[in-house]
Amino acid sequence: MSLFDLRLQEVHDKLTGGELSVTDLVDASYQRIAHVEPQVSAFLHLYEEDARAQAAVLDKQLKNGGDRGLLFGLPAGIKDNMTAVGTLTTCASKFLANYQSIYDSTAVSKLKNAQAVLVGKTNMDEFAMGGSNENSGFHPTYNPWNTAYVPGGSSGGSAAAVAAGEVYFSLGSDTGGSIRQPASYCGIVGLKPTYGLVSRYGLVAFASSLDQIGPLTKNVEDAAYVLQAIAGHDGQDSTSLNVEIPDYISALTGDVKGLRIAVPKEYLGAGVDPAVKESVLAALKVYESLGAVWEEVSLPHTEYAVATYYLLASSEASSNLARYDGVRYGVRAENAENLLDLYKKSRSQGFGAEVKRRIMLGTYALSSGYYDAFYLKAQKVRTLIRQDFEKVFQNYDVIIGPTAPTTAFPIGAQVDDPLTMYLNDILTIPVNLAGIPAISIPCGHSGGLPVGLQIIGKALDEATVLRAAHAFEQNTAYHTLRPSLAADIKEATV
Template identity: 55%
Template sequence: MNYFDQSLSSVHEKLASKAISATDLVKQTLDNIKNVDSKINAFITVDEDGALKKAKQIDEKGIDSNNLLSGMPIAIKDNMVTKGLKTTAASKILENFKPIYDATAVKKLNDLGSINVGKTNMDEFAMGGSTENSAFQTTHNPWDETKVPGGSSGGSAAAVAAGEVLAALGSDTGGSIRQPASFNGVVGMKPTYGRVSRWGLIAFGSSLDQIGPITRNVFDNATVLNAIAGHDDHDLTSSDKVIPDFTSTLNKGVKGLKIGIPSEFMAQGLDDDVKQVVLDTAETFKKLGATVEEVSLPHTQYGVAAYYIISSSEASSNLQRFDGIRYGYRAKDAKSLEDVYVKSRSEGFGDEVKRRIMLGTFSLSAGFYDAYFKKAAQVRTLMINDFTKIFKDFDLILAPTAPTPAYGIGEDISDPMTMYMNDVLTLPVNLAGLPGMSIPAGFSKGLPVGVQLIGRPYDELTVYQAGSAFEQDTDFNKQTPKMGGNN
């Protein structure tokens, strides 16, 4: 199965017509992974036995002809718990953790007959933008194996880009779906906060985290979001808003839509090629009938500082549970209860996780809370107000996804501040809880460049509508890395 030439619809057609069985499809997918993943390192765990067992059950039951995900192999980021299947969050502290339940998003896919073929690599506890912070391996970009795939959902994006699977789930706390989607030339959607249940997602920043799909095209992306969206009694932050069919507007075009480009997102520090891709994308939307104008998000300049205080504060609280007592790694030479806590966490957590726990704990500590966390929360409100003001007059915001194309492995890992600044264009969307999607829109020196479309709260429909119109007028999503034999 050459996934570079396929979509969910085309593979489903083969399954429904019995040209191929679910078992055959899974075997071919596992072969793809075996052939490719030694170069890419997209997967931490491949569930060969579990995937073949599920495929056999589906073949015995029969493919659901009305369900594109029936019998479809999918990959899951390794911070979503999977019953009986190792879930590590790419951390030594959870190296041998096997959950006893499925995350809600995973369960929804399972119930529709999709087949989880494995868990993808990531930055430890989703903290990072390159997947170099994994405790187990570094994932490589399929377009250039010397480059990072982005992060923290770099494994999921690389698995789709390398043709190992057609779809994967990622999570996005400050750009962790959209930035790797841009670096890998695929489509990545961060839905509105609350659109998808976070139950079973190992928490990083609880007011920021959101699960979303990574796919090769917009239709497939909307199809997967249809499957995982919805209210969940287990997650009180999940929305009970009616779930529309996210594929229903994909052929409506953009005529009459008003699109804003924030001047702050096009300022100093943006790679020249990336800037040109955004300008070219704007011209395409104009040609298709949309109005494109410059807008302003004046508080963007404070976004990185506010985000890292809020997210690290939430992380320091969420990661208290990993204490060497209840589950996960426990230091072997501990001589007291305090030793268990200190040594287990010191040995189990990586440097980036420790860095953020310390920053968060400091920001929440007595005497500093008002100066740091409270101030960051106030800045967040100002940023939300900026977006609200724009969306009174505009339907969408168009912006670069990342300041640069994929950079070299090892290039930024020793410089946390440079790494943090790479999120400057994506994290405002998380702070405001908005939907944002990165779509392939061009190239720079042979590497993919994505642009992001940002919508009003719970208006993924318009984001998909515009993304689909652009995709139908261009062929960037059809380009594949060298391992696909085309580029």
């Protein structure tokens, strides 16, 4: 068994008992990275010297009986759109290839306070725009279950690093499914919290009304621990919610008797792979055996979610990315004839094709004569989508369906077909538009690739979402399965 297959509490027990040191954990992480990174390519930047120095400090603290943080000693990766002082924050874009962070994002600061060890920053689709990790400005990331397939995106590097056993957990950001979809494709747990529960301060903005940071882990219990560490009000983020944070760990009772589950017919209709549908229906039978009840419902505005999302997200991206002009920071084009030429050349050379596509779409939607027809109408449909969820939650505790309509697809299969790529997020996008929490957990396999189950909850009811996910996990073995990539690799074991 790998050290990183242990539950968080088991790791902490071994640290306390002297069977394990933080240095052992960090050693295991970098040994594993050395073995599998040539196949997976999950990381953009590694911080081995700093991580080992921190491990030595934590080991000394452990020996002296000092207080331990909630994530004490655990090697972690963070998506490269979160600032961490003294590190590059590139957003996987050539435009920011030389940008050095001068402050910590709140999420990273909270990880440091919880005494996690930052191993490195993970690859992503450029500026979090994409669903396959093929849009990185540096290199693609590969799915550990089959390296001919994508890991999902935009947090594909974070998901692949966890699935491949390179780090104990990672942080990603979710704008339209960018935590949950790669978690589904890579067979791990991915949690998108309620909008505003985790501070966005220091997260490089893509679509500010949709972005949310969350954890990617190998099991639900660890997701609860990480969420406990990073959730909370932050005065530096104007959208941060000032609410009491419950004890997510104590919510994992395993009891879902009487839980009322809604299953949207739109989530199991046309376009959903039969094997994915079968896995979801089998998961519902598990819930039935545990005393939960489920009924089919309708979320009638689901069909408009993708169009609504790409109008709103692209419009916000157009505004947010206007700051990248080659003047204040980032890569500056050479041989510009004047200021306008500098803007044009810097943006043309620095941004990739997908980022340019979304900037153009957003600029068009916000332009005079089209604002009312597109952007304003999309905002109205967003309200209808949120109201669909509110209506269902009047009678049900959670909503369950597939995370993605299919399993992971081959690398290169959709890179020239952006519309098909966008439709992969049809089941995750509505959650972001409504600002509510959702989790993806593994619930099956098809063709050797994982299938994800999505559990959606009421706003600020992460406790119920985690409880429902944990109960399923405790009665199945999907979360224990690991990619065959690890079969012939020697690593630290217990």
